[in-house]
Amino acid sequence: MTVREILKMGDARLLRMAEPVQTFDTPELHALIADLHDTMAAVNGAGLASPQIGVNLQLVIFGSTAVNPRYPGRPLVPRTVLLNPDITPLGTEEEEDWEGCLSVPGLRGVVPRWSRIRYTGFDEKGTPIDRTVDGFHARVVQHECDHLIGKLYPMRVRDFSHFGFTEVLFPDISAAEDD
Ligand code: NI
Numbered sequence: 147m148t149v150r151e152i153l154k155m156g157d158a159r160l161l162r163m164a165e166p167v168q169t170f171d172t173p174e175l176h177a178l179i180a181d182l183h184d185t186m187a188a189v190n191g192a193g194l195a196s197p198q199i200g201v202n203l204q205l206v207i208f209g210s211t212a213v214n215p216r217y218p219g220r221p222l223v224p225r226t227v228l229l230n231p232d233i234t235p236l237g238t239e240e241e242e243d244w245e246g247c248l249s250v251p252g253l254r255g256v257v258p259r260w261s262r263i264r265y266t267g268f269d270e271k272g273t274p275i276d277r278t279v280d281g282f283h284a285r286v287v288q289h290e291c292d293h294l295i296g297k298l299y300p301m302r303v304r305d306f307s308h309f310g311f312t313e314v315l316f317p318d319i320s321a322a323e324d325d
Pocket residue numbers: 246247248249289290293
């Protein structure tokens with residue numbers, strides 16, 4: 147399939163509300179998901195949302211079968227295709243951690259997220275997904291699903307003293323990555 151261009155912050159297409167996927171298991175949908183996987187793999191992303199390649203659908207992919215070199219030391223998140231997601235926070239506890247985004251290359255920031263969530267949705271065949279997760283998995287889902295409501299992580303940063311260039315903040319990571 148195809149490695150697609152990833153839109154960068156400032157592009158108005160990243161600020162839209164995404165449309166729900168109406169029909170599952172179509173050739174067009176499978177082709178789009180293959181492009182998302184190819185694009186994410188080409189840049190070692192932890193996740194990618196369809197609006198980031200300019201397709202305004204409620205579709206995100208995340209996770210991997212091996213620990214991501216951009217996020218060493220983080221637990222493995224199962225490889226997932228998630229359509230029409232819905233997130234419910236479980237409790238009021240938040241936690242802060244560093245995030246980056248393929249649409250905000252070269253930067254990292256500390257972002258508060260719900261510690262524990264339930265998320266539901268469908269896979270590409272229309273099979274329901276219903277998971278209760280916490281920690282890094284919960285963070286990745288919240289970050290990716292934010293792309294479906296026009297939110298980029300810098301909009302969630304509360305303390306800009308914890309925001310900056312990856313190459314300055316994390317020189318070991320940045321040496322191996324172009325993001
Ligand atoms: Ni992102």
